[in-house]
Amino acid sequence: MLQTTMNDHALSGFRVxxxxxxxxxxxxxxxxxxxxxxxxxxxxxxxxxxxIGPFKEDIPHHERSLYFLNFNTNxxxxxxxxxxxxxxxxxxxxxxxADIVVETFxxxxxxxxxxxxTHLSQINPKLILTSITPFGQTGPYxxxxxxDIVGFAMGGLMSMSGEADGPPCxxxxxxxxxxxxxxxxxxxxxALWGRELHGSGQQIDVSMFEVLAAISSGQLTxxxxxxxxxxxxxxxxxxxxxxxxxxKDGHVRISIFTIRNWKNFVEWIGNPPELLDPKFDFPKxxxxxxxxxxxxxxEFTKTRTKAELYxxxxxxxxxxxxxxxxxxxxxxxxxxxxxxxxxxxHPEIGTFRLPGAPxxxxxxxxxxxxxxxxxxxxNVEIYxxxxxLSLEDLVILKGNGVI
Amino acid sequence: xxxxxxxxxxxxxxxxxxxxxxxxxxxxxxxxxxxxIESSKNPDARRQDPELLKKGIRGNFSLxxxxxxxxxxxxxxxxxxxVELAKRLIKISDVVTENFSLRVMKSWGLxxxxxKKIKPDIIMASLQGLGQxxxxxxxxxWGPNLMPLMGMTYEWGFPDTPRPIGTKAAYPDFxxxxxxxxxxxAALHYRKRTGKGQYIDLAQLEATAACMPIxxxxxxxxxxxxxRIGNRNRYFAPQGCYRCKGDDQWCVISIxxxxxxxxFCQAIGNLLWTKDERFATILGRVKHADRLDQFIxxxxxxxxxxxxxxxxxxxxxxxxxxxDAIGVLHDPHLKERDFFVNLEHPDIGTVTHPNVPxxxxxxxxxxxxxIPRLGEHNDYxxxxxxxxxxxEIERLERDEVIV
Numbered sequence: 037m038l039q040t041t042m043n044d045h046a047l048s049g050f051r052v053x054x055x056x057x058x059x060x061x062x063x064x065x066x067x068x069x070x071x072x073x074x075x076x077x078x079x080x081x082x083x084x085x086x087x088i089g090p091f092k093e094d095i096p097h098h099e100r101s102l103y104f105l106n107f108n109t110n111x112x113x114x115x116x117x118x119x120x121x122x123x124x125x126x127x128x129x130x131x132x133x134a135d136i137v138v139e140t141f142x143x144x145x146x147x148x149x150x151x152x153x154t155h156l157s158q159i160n161p162k163l164i165l166t167s168i169t170p171f172g173q174t175g176p177y178x179x180x181x182x183x184d185i186v187g188f189a190m191g192g193l194m195s196m197s198g199e200a201d202g203p204p205c206x207x208x209x210x211x212x213x214x215x216x217x218x219x220x221x222x223x224x225x226x227a228l229w230g231r232e233l234h235g236s237g238q239q240i241d242v243s244m245f246e247v248l249a250a251i252s253s254g255q256l257t258x259x260x261x262x263x264x265x266x267x268x269x270x271x272x273x274x275x276x277x278x279x280x281x282x283x284k285d286g287h288v289r290i291s292i293f294t295i296r297n298w299k300n301f302v303e304w305i306g307n308p309p310e311l312l313d314p315k316f317d318f319p320k321x322x323x324x325x326x327x328x329x330x331x332x333x334x335e336f337t338k339t340r341t342k343a344e345l346y347x348x349x350x351x352x353x354x355x356x357x358x359x360x361x362x363x364x365x366x367x368x369x370x371x372x373x374x375x376x377x378x379x380x381x382h383p384e385i386g387t388f389r390l391p392g393a394p395x396x397x398x399x400x401x402x403x404x405x406x407x408x409x410x411x412x413x414x415n416v417e418i419y420x421x422x423x424x425l426s427l428e429d430l431v432i433l434k435g436n437g438v439i
Numbered sequence: 440x441x442x443x444x445x446x447x448x449x450x451x452x453x454x455x456x457x458x459x460x461x462x463x464x465x466x467x468x469x470x471x472x473x474x475x476i477e478s479s480k481n482p483d484a485r486r487q488d489p490e491l492l493k494k495g496i497r498g499n500f501s502l503x504x505x506x507x508x509x510x511x512x513x514x515x516x517x518x519x520x521x522v523e524l525a526k527r528l529i530k531i532s533d534v535v536t537e538n539f540s541l542r543v544m545k546s547w548g549l550x551x552x553x554x555k556k557i558k559p560d561i562i563m564a565s566l567q568g569l570g571q572x573x574x575x576x577x578x579x580x581w582g583p584n585l586m587p588l589m590g591m592t593y594e595w596g597f598p599d600t601p602r603p604i605g606t607k608a609a610y611p612d613f614x615x616x617x618x619x620x621x622x623x624x625a626a627l628h629y630r631k632r633t634g635k636g637q638y639i640d641l642a643q644l645e646a647t648a649a650c651m652p653i654x655x656x657x658x659x660x661x662x663x664x665x666x667r668i669g670n671r672n673r674y675f676a677p678q679g680c681y682r683c684k685g686d687d688q689w690c691v692i693s694i695x696x697x698x699x700x701x702x703f704c705q706a707i708g709n710l711l712w713t714k715d716e717r718f719a720t721i722l723g724r725v726k727h728a729d730r731l732d733q734f735i736x737x738x739x740x741x742x743x744x745x746x747x748x749x750x751x752x753x754x755x756x757x758x759x760x761x762x763d764a765i766g767v768l769h770d771p772h773l774k775e776r777d778f779f780v781n782l783e784h785p786d787i788g789t790v791t792h793p794n795v796p797x798x799x800x801x802x803x804x805x806x807x808x809x810i811p812r813l814g815e816h817n818d819y820x821x822x823x824x825x826x827x828x829x830x831e832i833e834r835l836e837r838d839e840v841i842v
Contacts, residue, residue: 046625049632070625089674090657102656153800170757172798177772180748183693183757185670185678190770194680194691195763197595197606203680204689204761205604206670208594214650218617223797225624226469230444230802232631238801246778246796249767251613253793254457257504259764260791266764271592271604273583280587280602287602289587297579355579359587359603362594362658362665365648370575376645377659389659394649395622396570398551399637400629 045071046400050228053077053130054111055118055139058085058210059182059244060168061107062217063224064138068110069393069402075130075418076113080437082411092385098411099384105408106390109380113409114418115439118149122438127151129423131159136224138166143173153239163237164227168220172243182244187212191248192255199270215251216244276322276329277301280359281337287359288337288345293319297355304352305336382407415439443470444802448627451528452476452509453537453544457582457609458643459566460505461616463536466623467508468795468804474528474820475509478516479813479842503810507782507792511811512820513842520840522547527825530558534623538566541577551638560636562626566615570642580644585611589648590655597669614650615643675721676728680761681739683747689761690744692735692751697721699756706754707738782809817841 047067052074054064068074076083085107086098093100117123128151131137137156139146146152153165167173170182188194188206198205220242227238249256255266272279273291280287292298295317302311311332315321322329337345342358349356358364365371366389378392385407393402419425419439433439448471452463460475467473514521525547529535535554537544544550544565551563565571568580583605586592592605622639630636648655657663665673670691672678678693694700700721704713712718712734717727724731739747744760751758760766768791773779778794795804821827821841835841 046629050628066621070621090653090661090663092660094661102660103653106652106656171772172776175772175775177752180752180759181755181757183678183691183695185680185691185693186757186759189680189689189691189761190759190767192762192764192767193606193608193610194761195689195766196608198604199600202597202600203670203682205596206680206691207606207610208591208665208667209651209654211610211650215613215617218614218621218650219797222465222617222620222624223469223799225621225628226444227799227802229448229624229627230442230469230799233444233446234442234802236801238799241798241800243776243796243798246773246776246794249773249778250793250796251461251610251617252608252764252767254504254609255764256767256791256793259768261503261787266607269607271602273607275581275583278583280592280605282602287587289584289592291581291583293581350575350578353579355581355584357578357580357584357588359592360590362590362651362655365588365590366655366658368588370569370573373573374570374642374645376648377655385660388656391649391652391655391659392645394618394641394646396640396642397622397626397637398640399635400625 044400046397047072050135051075051133052136052138053134055137055141056168057140058088058184059170059213060138060140060217060220060242061085062214063166063168063220064111065107065109066218066221067136067224068108069404071110071400072136074111075414076108076111076409077127078113078115078411080115080117080439082115086411097384105382105385108408109390109404110406111409112406112414112418113412114415115412117438118151120436120438122433122436124149124151126419126423126438128156128159131156131163133422134160134163135228136164136166138168138220138224140168143167143169143178157237161237162231164224164231165237165239166220166224166242167239168216168242168244170244172246173241177245184210184212187216187244187248190245192252193248196252196255196266196268198268200268204268212244212248216242216247219247272326274323275319276326277333279330279333281330281333283337283345284339284341286342286361288342289357289359290333290349291355292322293355296353298322300353304349304354305332308332378404380404380407383410412439442802443804444799445470448472448534449532450474450534450536451525451532453535453539454566455502456538457505457612458615459536459538459619460502461613462564462566462619462623463509464505464507465617465620466534468806469799469802470804473509474816475506475511475811476514476516476525477511477813478513480515480517480839503787503790506810507806508808509811510816510820511813512817513814515839515842516547518838518840520835520838522549524821524825524835524840525549526557528820529554529561531824532558533562533627535561535563536566536619536623537564541567541571555636558636560630560634562623562630562636562639564619564623564639564641566619566641566643568643570645571640582609582612585644585647589644589651591647591651594651594654594665594667596667598667603667611643611647615641615646618646618649671728676724677731677735679732679735681732681736681747683739683744684742688744690739690747690758691761692747692756692758694756700724702754703751703756706751706756710738780806782806784809785812814841
């Protein structure tokens, strides 16, 4: 692990208390990976996400969840039972020194514990409380339950995904949760900026439903202006050629939008005379003759491999890419050259490769300097070191199910 | 006037398409002064949209979807005087954003190395498909190529379809845009603390890959390539998308625990099949998921998606309709939370915009300005900000620099 000093990360010096469940967990991860001091607060029996698969070698164990491992990089971890009087008091002591709390409880739950924003802001007027819920803190659905697939369905993206005559299909790997988390992180950093400007902290109400509706707003605007509703059409897009075309060992994606794309494409597949007809220079004409044109595309692609097509097509400036498996993305020379996957080490997992930076910052590069914490790993460091409890106190708290 | 968290921050915005404009839109919504550089010599593709032209919308305005709250100026960057004006604007900006193909900024002498000389603490964000480095950095990709290339398309679809589906939505644009906003905010916090600017190299491919971490980790740690599962969940059943009453009407339902299963059975009136032994245990439900899904659809087919949602959500079960644009626009919860904002536009008339999906209690973002007309803010930017006399602006217009 790299040794780092306090000041060399983008968010060094900010402290975050992380109470997030899967719906919001990407938010504190983004902050931790940018160098904020994020303390993951788990109930004494461990965060429920430690039970989410897959596990290393498919052996279920609370230190082997790849899910927990991914979303808790660069954090410290403590256990704390917020439902006990001692737990609440310790939490409030932590809030005094924190800049941000990220939570995903049902609206009203923190109030029932006496730990809502009104109360916490009395302890720390500069606190940013980022509250992430499926439907927001207000409105008729505010009590409604969460699922990633519900966010993806209600926001509008799912209606555009799937075969035209089949059911809509949701995305892999909890995309609604991911989008909710990244928007929450952006809002948190903006509120933190506003705090410097205007002096006070605030509560941020992030609704998964609204985040997903906002990112499908292209179709929304299109409908309000043009009266046209974007429908699902399987794997092909508004362009022709624009599909996943079968080849010898899988599929390639070809997207021909501009006239130059089209000219290059026709030359690439050997100038079939039928496609030299100038009417096909118009996107609309190609779209109207999609099946006809796609036959030429498939004729060309199906006798070649993904790698051949990627290389020869790109050489001729044709927007063609393989439909990669995760393995092929991992071993792609571009992925390797940019060092997207990083090495990390974890006492239970050993050395492993982790998907890395969503962005490369020149002065404060993304890195994993600490793996996900073991359960309660930093209890002593934080309770004794920072809150000045004695080891005897910790024994009592442990015995009473507080930590 | 309402306080905004990013007041006083200025962004020189060269972005086009969706990813970059969505990013700067998030900054603009929260108060940054985003100055969008366009030219009638090279208008945003969207403005030439034949569908809009057909409706008599002449397109003398900025990108409809993501230009609200931005200021619009015109600069014909092919002209050396325009480049000089851009440099003067950059000198008084905090952030520069762009998503051109690799050579463009360099050809104007506006790559980071040069911009840094004009404004040493500038933050510059570049959002290309494959990033600034690596062997494929100059490869030609459109939005629809990126998900196939990093593996998400391979994972997105039903197990029995002949080709992976992916989505018709421009989803990676929003992943890249929202991550870009996080990176810029992080860089701004770093600048505040250290006085140093920096360069952000955001490859849309990698931001998208960072959003599929568990699939990738299952490969790097366990060597497993996850197979497509459609709307199912790997760890429980039932979860799915079910046909409802009406034409192309669908709902989604997710039942992750035994307790929720029992509540579900009760909520749908303990229909006979819910007593089936095969469905009594979690392992049984996973094993017989196909059969179970059929029974559930037999129930949903007689109800509207809204009725399914209401019945199940009131019993604590996550469920919701698969909305298209019309569904989103008519949802009562979004209305109650003021999610839609109508702004009057001199050319287009009323445009419905989605509101900011993160509600900040003290410094809420707001929709303050409609999308700018082409060059609407030329006088403000060139006159007020850069101090050019009126005659000089007129000369630059005549010389096709400001155009």
